[in-house]
Amino acid sequence: MRRLLWLFVGVLTLAAMASAAPQRGFGRRTAMAPNLPWVYDGDFVFCRLAFSESRDGDGGGWSVDYPRADLNFPFRLGELTSARISHDARGDANHVVVTPTDPHLFQCPFVMMTEPGRAYFSDEDAAALRQYLEKGGFLWADDFWGEYAWAIWEREIRKVMPASEYPIFDVPMSHPIFNMKYLIHKIPQIPSITFWFGSGFQTSERYADSAVPHVRAIENAQGHIVVLMTHNTDFGDAWEREGDDRRYFDTFASAGYAFGVNVFMYAMTH
DSSP states (O other), X not given: OHHHHHHHHHHHHHHHOOOOOOOOOSSEEOOOOOOOOOOOSSSBOEEEEXXXXXXXXXXXXXXXXXXXXXXXXXXXXXXXXXXXXXXXXXXXXXXXXXXTTOGGGGGOSSEEEEOGGGEEOOHXXXXXXXXXXXXXXXXXXXXXXXXHHHHHHHHHHHHHSOTTTOOEEEOOTTSGGGSSSSOOOXXXXXXXXXXXXXXXXXXXXXXXXXXXXXXXXEEOTTSOEEEEEEESOOHXXXXXXXXXXXXXXXXXXXXXXXXXXXXXXXXXXX
């Protein structure tokens, strides 16, 4: 009952909205995706991108926030929008894990990856991801902190979308992605729940090195965002940890879901 109360408070809050140290090294290793059955029935299925890991990268890898964020976000999306959500026999939201070269990726109009500062894309991965994005796919890279993690991610995404063709830019607050359903006035900095409590309720996980949260993007030739990058903030934890602590829920869940809903709606309509 207590957890349900928190969730109810969060829905009301959303409805009212109008408004570690780096791990470095050399080489790479492969992060294996779980052998989940492929699910697609025409309704929304949350897709998560599993990737190989750079040994000189930074972060915990693709499975951070998995699987609770993948379950909670579709649940809230179904409450807060008219989107039809795919469910399994138990009533839980269906979700899948795909790799860059998995043919099923092309059945995911929206795919999310976590801690991309750890990512490594082979030539084969990069070619497949570029084809996916050129065919209308949408990739959201979330939860990486500090300039070193950004540099690793930029190195890898440039294998997919070269700088000469696809500049990275900071998305202005006037962009439609900030007001698709909820009007967002500033970029929220959402820390992991463990950092937030352990640091005495600070939000910048790398302190001065990650003080400013960013929403950055790459657009296609039509001027539509195809790669969204939320740097120095962790939207996935706002979804994953919504039921773990009332203080964390009240502080971050509303902002996390509001932006997540906006991103989903933008991806589905552009």
